[in-house]
Amino acid sequence: MTKNGRLAAERIMVALDYACEEQAETLVKSLEGIPCYMKVGMQLFYSAGSAFVARLKDKGYNVFLDLKMHDIPNTVKGGAESITRLGVDMFNVHAAGGVRMMEAAREGVDKAVTGAGQGSKPLLIAVTQLTSTNQATLNDEIGIAGSVEDAVIRYAKLARLAGMAGVVASPHEVAGIKEACGTGFVTVTPGIRPAGADIGDQSRVMTPPEAFAQGTDYVVIGRPITAAPDPRAALEAIIASVETGC
Numbered sequence: 484m485t486k487n488g489r490l491a492a493e494r495i496m497v498a499l500d501y502a503c504e505e506q507a508e509t510l511v512k513s514l515e516g517i518p519c520y521m522k523v524g525m526q527l528f529y530s531a532g533s534a535f536v537a538r539l540k541d542k543g544y545n546v547f548l549d550l551k552m553h554d555i556p557n558t559v560k561g562g563a564e565s566i567t568r569l570g571v572d573m574f575n576v577h578a579a580g581g582v583r584m585m586e587a588a589r590e591g592v593d594k595a596v597t598g599a600g601q602g603s604k605p606l607l608i609a610v611t612q613l614t615s616t617n618q619a620t621l622n623d624e625i626g627i628a629g630s631v632e633d634a635v636i637r638y639a640k641l642a643r644l645a646g647m648a649g650v651v652a653s654p655h656e657v658a659g660i661k662e663a664c665g666t667g668f669v670t671v672t673p674g675i676r677p678a679g680a681d682i683g684d685q686s687r688v689m690t691p692p693e694a695f696a697q698g699t700d701y702v703v704i705g706r707p708i709t710a711a712p713d714p715r716a717a718l719e720a721i722i723a724s725v726e727t728g729c
């Protein structure tokens with residue numbers, strides 16, 4: 484159990500970043516029986532499409548569709564409506580698209596759920612600053628002044644204002660987000676690396692137990708599981724580390 488009493492596995496989102504559905508199916512099969520959340524990102528969705536999402540739902544998984552929409556409000560509204568009709572449990576937009584764009588995403592969700600047949604609303608969340616972004620990139624390339632944490636919290640406040648259920652950020656910013664936006668504002672945190680694991684292209688990283696100790700609601704973990712020689716053993720070790728807190 485994690486701090487708020489929910490099973491650790493249910494709060495771990497496995498990033499199925501694969502080139503094709505066969506590879507993703509093999510991974511899903513190897514994790515059978517573990518009630519983790521499944522995250523489908525752009526690489527898999529653009530190749531396998533909505534049929535793969537439907538199969539995950541048929542198997543009973545919670546699904547986070549990570550397509551990070553960032554476009555004009557009308558286009559995002561339409562995209563959100565279509566995504567909601569897929570029956571996913573969570574999806575995201577970029578907070579950098581602004582309040583009006585995020586509100587439009589919400590309108591798209593509402594339109595889909597008030598239409599024929601669709602049941603529950605997906606959690607709509609906004610990406611703040613990508614966990615691959617470091618201080619120098621933020622200031623010198625992207626051109627946003629100030630600390631990464633300030634930039635993340637500014638986006639989180641905009642997301643809350645726009646009626647988002649929460650944000651994607653690194654675990655380093657979770658405490659500040661919860662303080663600024665309330666404990667019920669959901670945090671989804673990638674940039675997770677078990678101790679000693681290769682950081683790769685991530686910048687703002689923490690171990691799974693450290694991330695949960697910060698009060699995060701969900702962690703997103705890809706390569707430490709998918710690139711492991713035995714992905715099931717890797718996920719089980721992560722779950723055990725969260726349950727024991729070390």
Ligand SMILES: O=C(O)c1cc(=O)[nH]c(=O)n1[C@@H]1O[C@H](COP(=O)(O)O)[C@@H](O)[C@H]1O
Pocket residue numbers: 498500524549551575610612613614615651652673674675683685703704705706707
């Ligand atoms: O929205 C996301 O899921 C996301 C946001 C972010 O800021 N950073 C980030 O890494 N992600 C996703 O989280 C996953 C992290 O994968 P690994 O670095 O392999 O653990 C990838 O699927 C990313 O697309």
